[in-house]
Amino acid sequence: MNYRSFIFLALGLSFTSRSSAQELVIPDSLPQIQIDVDSLSARPLELSARRLERIDSLAEAGLRMGAYPGCQIFALHEGQVIYDRAFGSMTKLGGKGEDPTNIYTLYDLASVTKAAATTPALMLLVSERKVKLNAPLLTYLPETGGTLLGMVTVRQLLLHQSGLPAGINFYTDLIDTASYEGALIRYKAFSGGVPLVGKAWGNPNFRFLDEYIAMKRSEKHALRFSRNKYIAPDFKERMMERLLNVRVSSNKSYRYSDLNFLLLQQIIERVSGQSLDSFVEERLFRPIGARLYYCPLEHGVKAEAIAPAQDDRFLRGEVLRGTVDDETAACLGGVSGNAGLFGSARELAKVAQLLLQEGKWEGKTIIPERTVRLFTETLGDGGIRALGFDKPRRSGGPTGALASSRTYGHLGFTGTCFWVDPEYDLVFVFLSNRTYPSRQNTLLMRERLRQQLQDLLYEAMGIFSPRE
Missing domain, CATH: 3.40.710 (Beta-lactamase)
Structure with a gap:
């Protein structure tokens, strides 16, 4: 050019x-x-x-x-x-x-993140021979050793042929199960319920666990969950526990899964020693002058310059404008391999x-x-x-x-x-x-x-x- x-x-x-x-x-x-x-x-x-x-x-x-x-x-x-x-x-x-x-308005790019951030980051590490496509996950994440998950290869993750399910509702672990009656998520309309995706309805009458979510930022709750809520960084450990226990199918035919790109994020961060957002900013976006952001509010971007993604009346109780729409990415403080850009x-x-x-x-x-x-x-x-x-x-x-x-x-x-x-x-x-x-x-x-x-x-x- x-x-x-x-x-x-x-x-x-x-x-x-x-x-x-x-x-x-x-x-x-x-x-x-x-x-x-x-x-x-x-x-x-x-x-x-x-x-x-x-x-x-x-x-x-x-x-x-x-x-x-x-x-x-x-x-x-x-x-x-x-x-x-x-x-x-x-x-x-x-x-x-x-x-x-x-033409300057910022949008939540959702899963475009997979191809515009996570995949190019893997390209860089593969080109430097720091990551091998045919290597099993346990090579980079030793905690997966002894599990079927540990035998899934980087190539299978990128191709969505890992045998992993489509996703996990990690956010349910943020919620106090004693704070609501009945099921949190139901598959038919009910009084007071909030329509979610497809036929699912959510019960918004719950309370978050103080251990994980707070209304003010602190050393313990350091990451932004939404514009007015903050999440504890150590919730990531709980998410990894659930990933380690996920059922991995022996059928390796194509099935799209956000979990693949959560695991690719972990590989990138372990191998590079940097967070995913820092790595792609330094190695990809800055060299080509691309103004792409994880967590734009943390970079001084005003909410009014960002198109809102959703009026979330179920989980976060606010309009999501500058904070990521995807719940899994939100559980990681907005920086995730599957979404967040x-x-x-x-x-x-x-x-x-x-x-x-x-x-x-x-x-x-x-x-x-x-x-x-x-x-x-x-x-x-x-x-x-x-x-x-x-x-x-x-x-x-x-x-x-x-x-x-x-x-x-x-x-x-x-x-x-x-x-x-x-x-x-x-x-x-x-x-x-x-x-x-x-x-x-x-x-x-x-x-x-x-x-x-x-x-x-x-x-x-x-x-x-x-x-x-």
């Missing part, structure tokens, strides 16, 4: 940006920089402006149908910004509110572009080319996963139909995604907070809006044939 392209990606206002029409809310730690718009590269001539406008129309249709309060869409082709727009509101479904989103579409695109450039940035090698290829081209069960990345399917699946079979990236629960397509030298990023105010809102997935928007971008490039 040349200097002009880098400035365009990092700071510029693209030809499609609407941000000048609204007052930008920019985090204190992300100072506004004056840009000479005339010096920026124009879009490639082969792109159809009329077809690009169809992306606008579909994004706005998503607002009207209530699929999300607001969203960002960002795309790079051959290192040039070809689309950069923000739509709607941070908080009001229908897209009209007093707090419009903009925050950022804007243009900042996330820098990590995607780094991968597309096979680990090179401004003439420097951040991740060795052979390692990027190893992770992005090694396929698991059924070819639906690479090492740490999701892949297209023969039909349906997480990507649009026009994305090539070489495409890789990841979806996020809050309504996010990024996709890298080496075949067409293309990066596509979509961010939203479809979970606000409620996780019950599944219109984004039901209508496959992310996939449709991605396909419209390909059509604007003159690509109309679905992958084989």
